[in-house]
Amino acid sequence: MSFKELNLNKAIVKAIDEAGYTEPTLIQERTIPLVIDKKDVIASAQTGTGKTAAFALPILQLLFNKQDAPKKGKKIRALVVSPTRELAAQIGKNFQIYSKYTNLRTTVVFGGAGIEPQIDILKKGVDIVVATPGRLLDLHKQDVLNLDYIEVLVLDEADLMLDMGFIDDVKKIERLCPEKKQNLLFSATMPFKVEQLANSILNAPVRIEVTPTSSAAKNVSQILYYVPKRNKMELCLHLLRNTIKGKRILIFRRTKFGVDKLESTLTKNGYSAERLHGDRTQSERQTALNKFKHAEVNILIATDVAARGIDINELDAVVNFDLPNVPETYVHRIGRTGRAGNFGKSYSFCSADEKSYVKSIQQLINVQIPVEDNHPYPLDPKAKPIVHKKQGSKYKKGRKGEGSKKKKKRWY
Missing domain, CATH: 3.40.50.300 (P-loop containing nucleotide triphosphate hydrolases)
Structure with missing residues (x-):
């Protein structure tokens, strides 16, 4: 299958070709048509399966008709929430590569970097924001980021987001967006917490599972x-x-x-x-x-x-x-x-x-990992784990120390 067959327009296909991608990966093949159809999606896929393009390409396709700014400037129509700064930066970079031949603008906002330049870009108007939860809420508090026009919300690496304690932030961000929107949730693993989050946010989602996490890398x-x-x-x-x-x-x-x-x-x-x-x-x-x-x-x-x-x-x-x-x-x-x-x-x-x-x-x-014994520091097979015991008091519980045993004059 080629990207053209996924109903992506010429401008996006041209950018994909230039980036050197010839055919879609399994997750892209399954996800892109559903997102273009405006369905909610919950997808289980590891990093390295091409999932960023699986949501970036259809989002660009959906926003393509609204790419030219009205007189009042561009409104944020797609929001991608990501747990770490590095991941957010990488997703933003991918969006920019794929939208090369469109007028769609993407910006990335995260903590640990100056807030002023991020505010300036947002004030000029963008179509897509990729953000970490903390900085996104900061900018919303300062009234420089309006989430009233969001059409697509993406939660990427949802399991990591919950592990890092972002559950309340994520729920808050979802509530700040309009009720009628498309929700996409991507997670490498599907623990109970992620399932709960999906049930509370997604509306009749389509499930996609690509390479269950148990399949270790073949190469x-x-x-x-x-x-x-x-x-x-x-x-x-x-x-x-x-x-x-x-x-x-x-x-x-x-x-x-x-x-x-x-x-x-x-x-x-x-x-x-x-x-x-x-x-x-x-x-x-x-x-x-x-x-x-x-x-x-x-x-x-x-x-x-x-x-x-x-x-x-x-x-x-x-x-x-x-x-x-x-x-x-x-x-x-x-x-x-x-x-x-x-x-x-x-x-x-x-x-x-x-x-x-x-x-x-x-x-x-489901694999027995081969063991290498031929090295200078072998472990004794009978070796027990080292347990660090806390040193207790040298006195028995309830016993008095020497000082208090000496007869002291009491006031009574």
Whole structure:
């Protein structure tokens, strides 16, 4: 099937051709006709399946007839709500590529960047806004953003939005939009919370499921290393020196502190690495990402939230320095590599306290991950997880200390 067959007009098809897309992906093929038909949609699709175009292209098609500004200026007719700044920036960029030969204008608004330039653009008038929830509500409070004319509302990465605690903001944004509008919800996983949100917002939605999350990326070979927690750093350096030398690598850690610690160790050992997590400013995150994309550094260390939805082509390997406790997250992580017909590798480090995570990951993906025993830091199979016990008081409960035992003169 070609994009022309999806009833997209010439201006949009021309931009798609120039961007190098020849035929629609499965999610695009299923979603685009429904959105053009003005149906509400709930879609389950992982990152890397082409879902941004699945909602961006039909939205541009629907707004195409209203692209020329009336005398009072353009009104915001489509709103895309996204959990992270990086994802919002990427969606905005895609909209601009696809609308190249139209007069439709898109802007992106998110926190961590100056609010004034965003206000200026909004005052000039735009058709489509891509936003993170916090900044969107700030701008609405300041009366520079009018949601009364919204025709299409898109909630992207809904599961992550709820994980990050945006549920109330999302509901508030939905209430600020007109009651009669088209709603599209995209989510990589469909936990109960997402289902609840969909039921409260969507109107008789059509369900689309593309590659259930349990199908791990086909072009990625997975390897598991059992290693004591204290030796993970050494194993990482060992791999960088021998196995994945000079390759483009994305390393995942569970915490921001862990990301910083690993970056500092790698830098001391002569590697060029950048880090990505929520405590860095927007410009720092953008700089880190650009350096990695332009091959100025070949290692990017990130937390899951910061790396969600980032599109990095030609990534050689993913290293799970810390295993995720949510099995779906593992699928997302390794799906960063092996995209667009390329082959990739994933290396996962498992310490004694992470063995249960491996079990649930393998149950989800229905694959036994091959184990590499031939490395300098093997984990003793009998090793028990390290439990940090709190030191209690040296006195028994209810016993008095030495000081109070001494006979004291009482006032009574």
